[in-house]
Amino acid sequence: MSAWRRRRRQSKGIEKENDKNKDESIESLFQQLNASNDFTHFTFQYEKCSLVIGYYSTLIDSEILHRDVFPFLKDLDVISSLPTLLPIEEVILTSDTSVIKNNLLKGYILLFDVNNMDQVGLVKSDVDRTRQVSLPEVEFSVVGPKESFVESLDTNINLVRKRLPIPEFVIKELTVGRLSKTRISVLYIEGIANKENVNTVIQRLSNLDFDQITDSSIITQLIQDNQNSPFPQLIDTERPDRIASAVGEGKVAILVDGAPHGLIGPTTIFEFFSAFEDYYLNWVVASFFRLVRFFAVLFSILATPIYVAVLTYHFELIPKDMVATLVTSRSAIPLPPILEAFVLELAIELLREAGARLPTKVGQTIGIVGGIVIGTASVEAGLTSNVLLIIVALAALASFTTPVYQMGNTIRLIRFPFLLMAHYMGFLGVAISFCYLLIHLLKLTSLGRPFLEPFYPPRVQDFKDSLVRLPFSLQSKRPIQEQTQDTMRFKAGKAKKNDDPKRS
């Protein structure tokens, strides 16, 4: 494992930062570095040489410095013997000031001989102050692995790679961000993933010019095909098993240093509604849950607009047994249906926003205040009808069933134009909005691949894992969506064969 890690690190130095003036002297470098108070440097006088040691005290692990570096230095005669002398694997010998600067900023210790400045040594002793791998919180599943990504890229890659112990699993690393210098890894399997997809991702990432990449969601917004669409076009996940499975399917994954979420592409809209737990449950159950989720989405988008449209224009459509319920619940309300709906929808959005912004303990009270006090009080005060209260609450609940958080937000947002159109034109308006939505979705692509696949373009084969999840024995082919080089996941015939001895 350390072998590839070292290779990756070393190759990285060459990749970038060549544009800076190379012949910058160490003195001027020191001058620049000294501007920061946490840069420490001092000179040691040894028998054979006088060593200058410099490092960012906030970046290095002083235990490594005192345990693995200082005790060995007294035997040092030339800098080039550092790698053999120190019990640390990662020692770089260089004379390039940009390499020195970059590595110092990554937690390396700089060592050089005052008398021989041709070559300097850089010893890795960075401190790893990230949290431990913990339970997934956004995509929690009852069955299945309970690891989730953390803020350290290396830990995250480790979580994925241990699920894919094959040499074909390749990681390409890039650095993006003028200020943040964020390491971004592109993960894929050579021989499965489509070269075009990989190249698209790498090209888009390397063309990025941005100052700070603080999270993977910024990368999503920057590299997705249509940046003005409310729909996310790359799946955001905190589950290493989901990333590993997606990579195995021929997709390309992106991991960003400092981000506890990875990205997956190309994808379809249906994947946003599949929880990864679907693959751990029996296919019948999983398919049922998926259908429930799709119903929830439609309900969430259409329920309130239909209520508004029916009550404003199409009273004929109300079943005769429901007329009494609807009319009595609305009789005391002075607002037209649209305002009534807006008041409640906004109340729900306020609750959600307040709940999301407040610390957990206060957030719980918000739920109680919102649910009980505002809900019942607004009905009693005659501001909203209780029928609408139920519809709006159910629609909000339905929008939370979406497994990918970003998509859930989108679903909640696109309800509002529907609502307005329902008020202006009734069902005609709802139909027009739906057409707009459909046209938009048809136009969307994810890394250049159609977003509404397998419906458009129609690909019957890919229905096996979209609206429903069919059994694994029928999933022997990789989805067409990814245009994989190797289309077969496993042999279908062998998977179906039952070699159990016959019972007599």
Next chain:
Amino acid sequence: MVNRFLAYLCLLFPFFLTGCMNIDQRIIDDIQLSSAGGYEYTEDGMIEVTSVYPSFQPDKSVISKTITDTAKLSKEVRDKHSLQSEKPVVSGKVEVTLYEWKTAEKGIHDLLDTLQRDPSIGSNIYLVVVDGSPKELLSKQYGNTDTGIYLSNLIEQNIEAGQIHKTNLHQFLYKLYAEGMDPVLPIIKHEEDQVKLKAVGLFDDDKMVGQIEEEQFFIFKILLERKGQKGSYSLQVNEDKDISIYNISSERKYDIKKPMTNSEIIINVELKATISEYQDGSLNTGKITKLEKEIKESVEKESQEMIQQFQEKGIDPLGIGEEVRTRTRKWDQKKWKELYPDLKISVNVNVKLLESGVVE
């Protein structure tokens, strides 16, 4: 870029023209939902329309209210109704329309026009003939629902339970305009505090000319419907012992050898039934076969009589003409009208008693 911008602008323009779309809002609590309408011709040829609308009380109970007015046209009456109402009266939730007996005899075609023309009125509303005054019938409160919905439930329930044939505006109009068929409508009567579904009215075109009584509903239904279900029939077997059977499935097939000639038309009915009540002791296979024969004879006899009655009146509610029409290359309605009264139409019923209940 400019072109694209212009294209988007053009797409946006229709939205600024919402004023021209003339979609008027009818918010549910700002309108008076009429739930039933009763029609009656007055002596001077005007139409008297009574419409019922539910008034929803704050304690969730419903009180039916009626407005009556006369005018020359039905929609004109609606406007007059609005003059008496705090909210505009709309016809979109009309469930039942009622026609007074004499009005039905005079012909209801002109009154149906408004129902057909109004897009907010569905074609699944019920039409009924009232024995008595529709105004009186509608002004009473039945149960704790609105009168219109009560009447609609009354008819719907009886159709679903198989008591009467399927009927609604669509069926009526279809039969009215079909060349070899005449429409029928249920007749209701207001008795004390109840409404009773009393008979089925037979129409010649849009004029009511006769009726079928309650006892004949079953026979009429199995002859009318190609595939029927439900509904029960009772008859007397030896002395004053009665039997009641319940229709599990009936299938009607026409056997027309030579259409548009004087040759016989045979209506075959395959009736599968279960015995729901039998007063003459226990049953065995022999007895059941005997019963089957008796039921067959009785049903055949009654059917025969019913068809005879239709032929005498020159009406065809069973749609025999329609069956003939489908088998004829050159359909001639006039010739059929001449042929029909003297045609020999026989009914052949095949009864099978599948179950006799759980009695030991």
